[in-house]
Amino acid sequence: MTPLGSNRPVVLGVDALAPEATPVAWAADEADRRGRPLRLVHALPPTSQDARVFGAERYREELRERGRQALDEAADAARRRHPGLSVTTAVAADIAAPALCRESTDAELVVLGSRRLNRLEEVLSASSVAVPVSAQAHCPVIVVLEAEPGAGAEPTAPEEPYVVVGVDGSPSSAAAVAFALDFAARRGAALRAVRVRRSRLTARVDEDAAVADLRRLLDEATAGRPAGHPAVTVTHGVLLGHPVEELAKVSEHALGVVVGRRGRGGFTGMRLGSVPHGLLHRAHCPVVTVPLPPAGGD
DSSP states (O other), X not given: OOOTTOOOOEEEEOOSSSOOHHHHHHHHHHHHHXXXXXXXXXXXXXXXXXXXXXXXXXXHHHHHHHHHHHHHHHHHHHHHHSTTOOEEEEEESSOHHHHHHHHHTTOSEEEEEEOOOOHHHHHHOTTOOHHHHHHHOSSOEEEEEXXXXXXXXXXXXXXXOEEEEEOOSSHHHHHHHHHHHHHHHTTTOEEEEEEEEXXXXXXXXXHHHHHHHHHHHHHHXXXXXXXXXXXXXXXXXXXXXXXXXXXXXXXXXXXXXXXEOOSOOOTTTTOOOHHHHHHHHHOSSOEEEEOOOGGGOO
């Protein structure tokens, strides 16, 4: 996904108010797996000028110290997990979402933990990170749900490990397929390419023929790509229902569900797209949102 010889880091957003062990372990594993450095970033939003009379400067320094402590703890945990891993930390003087989007310009990946904000909180809260970063980042964004106590960094499935990718024939889904194949290969996992159609066809249309056409499109979407990852087994599935619901179901025990992102959203509009946005609320595994490559345009 990145030029040969580049040293783009895996970037992890660290929240001092709600530190999570799972995203740290997950990001450290991913950086080690890719042979990349790990960069830990904590955002410190600016304070209001009017708040100085209430001791804002002292409060800001307390927040800065709390952020540094969270970064140090996350860095220690990452190094314990992978002793040879290169880990750096940074405090960004900005709101978290725009700060992490700037970081994404030179990143291999951005990894975030999910606090499962509801849709109103996403719009009103400065703490909203997963949706705006997934919508705006220049690189793939992986949103990791906090695991239950005692769970590993990645879910354990009762079957062969697999990754799910949503396919709809668009250029953005082609980028998602390419990323998903690499993502699966690095984990020794299979890849399930899924096409979802919302409703049954009219009586005048041959249902079997329509499904066969969709399977052919899935074949075309993944044709030739597995050659670069010969160990990855690719299977196809055509499902009936809502794309978010069906992708969430099929990826319940997956190592991740990968979807493409169309264009670039705005922070106020959060124009991420209904499927990746919905998966951030409904999925039970990490959600990977892949932007179009720069040459693809927006």
